[in-house]
Amino acid sequence: MAWGLTVPLDGVPLAEHPKVYRELADAGYTDLWSVEANGADGLTPLALAAAVEPRLRLGTAIVSSFTRGPALLAQSAAAMAAAAPGRFVIGIGASSNVIVQGWNGIPFDKPYSRTRDVVRFLRAAFTGERVDERYESFAVNGFRLGLVPETAPKIVVAALRERMLRMGAREADGVILNWVSAQDVRRIAAIVHEENPAAEIVARIMVCPSTDAAAVRRVVRSLITGYLTVPVYRAYQTWLGHADALAAMWDAWDAGDRKGAVAAVPDEVVDAVCVHGPPEVCKAKIAEFVDSGVTTPVLALLPIGVDVGDAVLSLAP
Incomplete structure (x- = not known):
């Protein structure tokens, strides 16, 4: 079973993460998924993992469909896919007006259309063919990816409501969920799998193994x-x-x-929305998310009164 962890880990210097990644793989973790808000960017922690630990699948949860241009986003994803062949998943989403417009000065216009169009562009770019296309939210003129990965990365979409959920299942390879309960997942999974029974459902789950x-x-x-x-x-x-x-x-x-x-x-x-309690109780609660339809649980560790290293290992599958 997939068992992921959000990186980078709070309180652990980024330079020390390669050693941690090996320990995580030894402990049974299968996936690392990065975040991108106001800390590390979404790719550097994964690039460190790609260089040192071939057992882990790597994904972004998420990079914004707004804050990188379409061509740069394709280049970044292709480079990661080449560094971790067959093990990289590009998770994209609209993000929010706070991050996109408030912090980056980019108009937060038509988030659904922008994300859908980026998915369509990435699909085309990963083939290595020249892209000349006018999408609803942007146009790409004469771009051809110079580094074409042997295995194109899977694409998953951060989705909040039904329209985006259906788009992620239909046009990408699945969806990423956040701020949901196990009960919420049941409703969401029904929508996603109605659109595509094979769609992956990734869920970031806040967890703290504290009593x-x-x-x-x-x-x-x-x-x-x-x-x-x-x-x-x-x-x-x-x-x-x-x-x-x-x-x-x-x-x-x-x-x-x-x-x-x-x-x-x-x-x-x-x-x-937050799993907490003794480690075995936490793992049982995470299993409820899986029973509800999550295919890839991704633990987002909250180090509240616990040692980060001990907590991570106590939650290992």
């Missing part, structure tokens, strides 16, 4: 408030049916009461 539930909930409440008040995630949670549970948080946030918003996050919301 201090109060400390975990305190940290995760702040994370929930920071993410699920962003418009795209607010719409997502409403679509999932969580508007009533999150209404008090949103009301406080909209009124400018940041502390009140954090305090208004119910314990049941925290416990639905």
Whole structure:
């Protein structure tokens, strides 16, 4: 069974990650999936892994369909695919207005169209053929990939609601989920597999192998408030049916009461999106995601009162 981990690991210097990657493979981890927000970029941690550990599959979860131009994104994905033949998956998604427009100064226009068009362009570029195409959201004139990987990387799409879920299953090789409960996955998996029964479903799952539930909930409440008040995630949670549970948080946030918003996050919301408890309990809860339809669980470790190295090994399959 696939058993992934989010990298880079908090508190571990990037220069020390190659040694860690070997230990992860020894412990039974199968996948490493990177994130790209305001820390390391989404490719450097994976490039380090490609150079030292051939047992691990490598994926981005995610790089934005906006913040790299289409040709540069194809070059980056092709280079990773050449460095890790048959082991690289390019996960792309629209990201959010905060990262795309607020931090990078790029208009966050038509995120569905942009992501779909990038998927279509990457498919064409990975063949090594010249691409001359006017897509709905951009045009590419005369691009030909100079480094064509022997095995084209799989493409998965970060999807929040039904339209993007169906597109990722239909036009890519699957989808990436975030901020979901095991129960949410059942509904999502039904939509994805109706479109494509073979589609991969990757899910990033926050996990902390700690018995201090109060400390975990305190940290995760702040994370929930920071993410699920962003418009795209607010719409997502409403679509999932969580508007009533999150209404008090949103009301406080909209009124400018940041502390009140954090305090208004119910314990049941925290416990639905963050797996915590003793390691064996955590692994059993992660298995519930798999039973609900996740094909690749990717642990996003929260080192709250735990040693990172010990925690990672305690959660190994």
